[in-house]
Amino acid sequence: MRKGSLAISTFALVLTACATNGGQDVTVTGHRADSSHTENLPPPPPPPPALIRAAPVQGAYIPAVQIPQNPGRERYEGEEVSPVHLVAQEPVSTFSVDVDTGAYANTRRILMLGQKPPQDAVRTEELINYFRYDYPAPQNREVPFTVSTDLAMTPWNPDTRLLRIGLRGYDLPRDNRPPANLVFLLDVSGSMSSADKLPLVKSALTKLADNLRAQDRVSIVVYAGAAGVVLDPTNDKRKIRRALDALNAGGSTAGGAGLQLAYNIAEDNLIEGGVNRIILATDGDFNVGIRDPDALIELVEKERDRGITLTTLGFGTGNYNEAMMEQIADHGNGNYAYIDSAMEAEKVLVDEMSSTLFTIAKDVKIQVEFNPAKISQYRLIGYENRALREEDFANDAVDAGDIGAGHQVTALYEVVMAGTKGWVAPRRYEPAAPAADSSSNSELAFVKLRYKLPNGEVSKLIERPVPSAMLYTARPAAGDMAFVAAVAAYGQKLRGDPMLAQFTYDDIEKLAGTPSDFWRQEFVQLVKIADSLDGR
Missing domain, CATH: 3.40.50.410 (von Willebrand factor, type A domain)
Structure with missing residues (x-):
């Protein structure tokens, strides 16, 4: 070189x-x-701060702090909340993995100062990926990560389901x-x-x-x-x-x-x-x-x-x-x-x-194709600035995210079952939707992953069908699935996502449960702080 x-x-x-x-x-x-x-001279400093005390929160202490009345020179570039997609028109969703966690810690910092974070500062996938979940570990380096899928009833919408896709990387000794x-x-x-x-x-x-x-x-x-x-x-x-x-x-x-x-x-x-x-x-x-x-x-x-x-x-x-x-x-x-x-x-x-x-896989992309006989509408929660075009998935020249040793990546889709009420009403002139298939012996979606080994230039492919039986056996979110749903709801609520309907911070706190892990306990306290600031 x-x-x-x-x-x-x-x-x-x-x-x-x-x-x-x-x-x-x-x-x-x-x-x-x-x-x-x-x-080029640096910009002028922000105006003098004013003293503000945050509202008291049970179980959380927030001291009186100096809070600037405007955000100073902090800069964020958020994207609009992911839209709803109709499977009949857009059955395929493609995005690059993301293992950043900065948005969670930065959001925590702002909340602890007694302020609501700017919506542009909140990237829901980074909040979700701040925590570790119970995904099985890969057995060897030949296939450097596992792919897990599970499904539960959506806590904030009884008419939809949450599909979770989880990756766990091989941990190098x-x-x-x-x-x-x-x-x-x-x-x-x-x-x-x-x-x-x-x-x-x-x-x-x-x-x-x-x-x-x-x-x-x-x-x-x-x-x-x-x-x-x-x-x-x-x-x-x-x-x-x-x-x-x-x-x-x-x-x-x-x-x-x-x-x-x-x-x-x-x-x-x-x-x-x-x-x-x-x-x-x-x-x-x-x-x-x-x-x-x-x-x-x-x-x-x-x-x-x-x-x-x-x-x-x-x-x-x-x-x-x-x-x-x-x-x-x-x-x-x-x-x-x-x-x-x-x-x-x-x-x-x-x-x-x-x-x-220590990178174990690079240019990692996820593509999910939904079966229109099973799913009529969907939306990806987060990953707004990681979206890729469908044709980017198989194009090895398109850069994507990397996965390090032992890393985890989690993605959540909220989906509407075919034949049930969705977010988007039927259009007057659109072709008739495929008949809903009530059998449980087919697929609701097909998950594909592309990745390159650290020194490779040609991508490898992993494919996983998602059985439709999961739709008919779905239960209320519990355990790990309940916690990841709580974090997703928290991020979307901070972003002002209208799809959360009347789901409250109190609902989020109940969904998160009573964790034994320190970082999850801290999350529950942050939910309480956000709730207090909402009502201040």
């Missing part, structure tokens, strides 16, 4: 960061990226995981100085560094008014901790320049057959350097095709550009997460990092 392919100037830069131990100054030599775009070449790309601009930003970044990445193996390497690149290298590749955990400890925040945000430099470092230390990944940690916008989203995406896709992937970690509030963070992670074949606490850092960067780093 050709080295030094990105246009970055090479004159030296000295970054001075105040160390946290003993007040020592640390001088770091790096490189300044092309500064031709630095004439630690000894069989490939070596990792990681570049930490850290925003050290002035806006990162608050406790929930750079200090949390340092703590979070220290946790990740503590889990490195002898064959792994970490480099650290920082960016503020300019970009520089603060740590050359090493697996010495003490050096990594010292480099992180020494960082201080100050200056504007040359994020685009930092990203270019990080890719250069990753490419110079590329591990053939290994994991080569940038881990970007920032509080928001790239306000100096490459600012055009299309230019950033083009850079990320070019490096992705060279084998260097990108994970984005969001921190803090105020100028947070969530839209950019999610987009570039998706185009970089990585994942996007939001870190709002030390516990979330532990979850994302320790408990789930093997899933994040």
Whole structure:
């Protein structure tokens, strides 16, 4: 692979960061990226906040906090809630898998501040995929994941059913995981100085560094008014901790320049057959350097095709550009997460990092074809920005999501049985619908999956029929199915989905039950908080 392919100037830069131990100054030599775009000044700060106390919630404590009266410079790019589809006209649904979880943590952060999240900030599939479910594990790497389907009565609509499709990836044993070449790309601009930003970044990445193996390497690149290298590749955990400890925040945000430099470092230390990944940690916008989203995406896709992937970690509030963070992670074949606490850092960067780093299948696409004799209407809950055209499914040139070791992916369809009342009334002039088939010995749908192995270029196909008998034996949602339905309802209610009818937050809480798992217990508290804010 050709080295030094990105246009970055090479004159030296000295970054001075105040160390946290003993007040020592640390001088770091790096490189300044092309500064031709630095004439753009950052936008003005948001207006002063007003003090608001959230309504009390039984079982949940919300302190009095400073809440901005407008969302400041935070940016989201949500899609409209998925529409209803008529099987007679559109029997096939196709989408790319999604293993991001950032929308859940970000929504939690906003709720804990006593605000309802913007509807555009809520992506229901990311809320659903924040949790793990009881899917069977694959037996070997030849077929790297299992496909499960089940069906239940819809809690918010007695006339429909919920079809769940679940994937679970093969979990690579630690000894069989490939070596990792990681570049930490850290925003050290002035806006990162608050406790929930750079200090949390340092703590979070220290946790990740503590889990490195002898064959792994970490480099650290920082960016503020300019970009520089603060740590050359090493697996010495003490050096990594010292480099992180020494960082201080100050200056504007040359994020685009930092990203270019990080890719250069990753490419110079590329591990053939290994994991080569940038881990970007920032509080928001790239306000100096490459600012055009299309230019950033083009850079990320070019490096992705060279084998260097990108994970984005969001921190803090105020100028947070969530839209950019999610987009570039998706185009970089990585994942996007939001870190709002030390516990979330532990979850994302320790408990789930093997899933994040070690890809077992790439370009994973799901296609579901519904049988019009069994199903008349359907809608996919979430995945609005992951929709693909039907012809994209078999086209190996179309990029899609990746699945990491041990990862899970869950998708929910709400479906209307043929011959029963649906959301869309019959049209006057449409052809007669196929006669409803009441037999239980056929299929209600056919599920197909396409995926490529990590080093493959030709996709493999998995096919699973969904027996129609499930329609006639469907029971009220219980156990895992009840919980996933509760999360789906919660996400759609935050989005203002009219299909939920009169289903309340109290109904969602009852549906979720009394979980024993900490993260599920926290979800129930978030439902209570959203309920209190709805009535405030």
